[in-house]
Amino acid sequence: MSLNNFSARIAVFAFAFWTCGWVLGCGGAAPPSAPSPPRPVLGPLALLVPEGATTLIALHPDQLLVSTSTQRMVNALATNAAFDTFTTRTGIDPRRVTEAVFADYPDGTLILARGPFDARLVAEETGARMTTVESSSDAPLLRRAGFIGNNRFEVVALDSDVIMVGQGLITALSTAVSCIGRGTASQCVSALDAGSPRSLWEDHKSSHCVLYVPAHLDLPPGLGTTMLLSGVSALAVIATPLGSDALVLDVDLRGSFPEAAEDNFRTLITNIGVTELGTALGIDVGAERLTVRRVNGGVQLHTALPVTTLITGLRALFVADIRELLGTSQRSPSPH
Secondary structure, eight states: OOHHHHHHHHHHHHTHHHHHHHHHOOOTTSOOOOOOOOOOOOOOGGGGSBTTOSEEEEEOHHHHTTSHHHHHHHHHHSOHHHHHHHHHHHSOOGGGOSEEEEEEETTEEEEEEESSSOHHHHHHHHHHHOSEEEEEEOSSSEEEEEEETTEEEEEEEEETTEEEEEEEOOTTHHHHHHHHHTTOGGGSOBTTOSHHHHHHHHHHTTOSEEEEEOSOOOOOTTOHHHHHHTTEEEEEEEEEEETTTEEEEEEEEEEOOOTTHHHHHHHHHHHHHTSHHHHHTTHHHHHHHOEEEEETTEEEEEEEEEHHHHHHHHHHHHHHHHHHHHTOOOOOOOOO
């Protein structure tokens, strides 16, 4: 995963709820659907992500928004009016979502969200918007699969307050949904099962913003970075807002590394920081604050980025994409 790809994920996942809103497109004023019978507690949504995911981001949006740093970043990239419009259109207020997971697959993307909304209503109205319906069932889970335009979606109400939206073809999705439908979610095979991925989740499950790469990194051959990261079996990037102008980043890499890994990582981050992209995102400042330490079974990196610089960089890089997702030409808010 290159730095450009990782930076793009910051924008993509930060505004995934708007993409989800375009898919769901339901009206918040519609009457609630009939209540579903009680089901076993699903537990953490990250552990419901089926096997095969290449990256996975686990968030607690309502908790993140308690931080002044997070509020500044969100306010700089979207207005309260945009949030309100989304909420009216979909019945889901992203600011009140208690748990969200975004996962990438080779041929699709998966979103799960938990919060104070009617998941069955969301699934029903999404199915009503499908131009071609492939399958539809109301029990044991309310589930709709089909096409909206040229894109294939599958929407499932996993619980009264948990929605799953899959785009594209995710091979393991049907197996996972069937497992959850039988009330045996704890027996589902997760992308974070066993070994290093599960260990990473156990260590960081209390964090509010974590990106997991649960498998060996697929990097182009012949690069110094590829050699340095060739022994990585899984990794996690933990973002923690601090105060009003800092985003603390911890990178937890599991696997085997060369003898001089600590120095090599410092050189890598320093070199990234002096690039145009690195400077725009404040990575040059992060390189000066970087600490690297080898631990049993891996390497850990710790630094902090200035939020003001990060906001300016993200807006410059992604403002056009954000406006396209929102469907507006509104002026960008101030980063202050």
